[in-house]
Amino acid sequence: MAAKNELGRHGEQLAVDYLEAEGMKIIERNWRCRYGEIDVIAEDGDTLVVVEVKTRSSRSHGTALEAVRPSKLTRLRMLAAKWLAGQPRTFHAVRVDVIALERFAGDYSLRHVRGAV
Template structure:
């Protein structure tokens, strides 16, 4: 898939993930937060908890599922990035959780899977 199509697919998947999270009652605080150590796709809050969300979107499963595309190393990096983001904030949270939203597109429709507490 050409790079432009992958970017469009990723943006579409991220928007679907944000819409889903908000429908679940979460408040999205920030999207695509970056620092020199990496990026967090979505930062949200659910009550007193901070939720760091990795969104992985695939156009099929020929290279594995979207969920399989999120490694343990990536999850550990997200945990570290959450600490970096928190260090820039004035407020605190009772807990921090790393979630994964995996989206796969088949014939124009998306299947969404939300894994809470992926670490």
């Protein structure tokens, strides 16, 4: 379990580094409420971006992208609304993105799906 947690933490850091390199501002990481967790909350211009990061080291249970089911995307939209309800500012739009990372032979591949819902 520790190796899985470390893989996930490393994947999230790679995703944050990527998002920042793409010009996004990270607002919060690992935001939690009683309904669930958002891995990364970022700003892309005047758009709020809720990011699900999925990291895999094998495809025995499918790809990292396949692991993000429609039910998870629905939950992320609800969590975004919960997060926004506690914020003093507003955003022009809200987008849910998925960053899928796969590690094979020590190398990572990253796929960014904007507006995954």
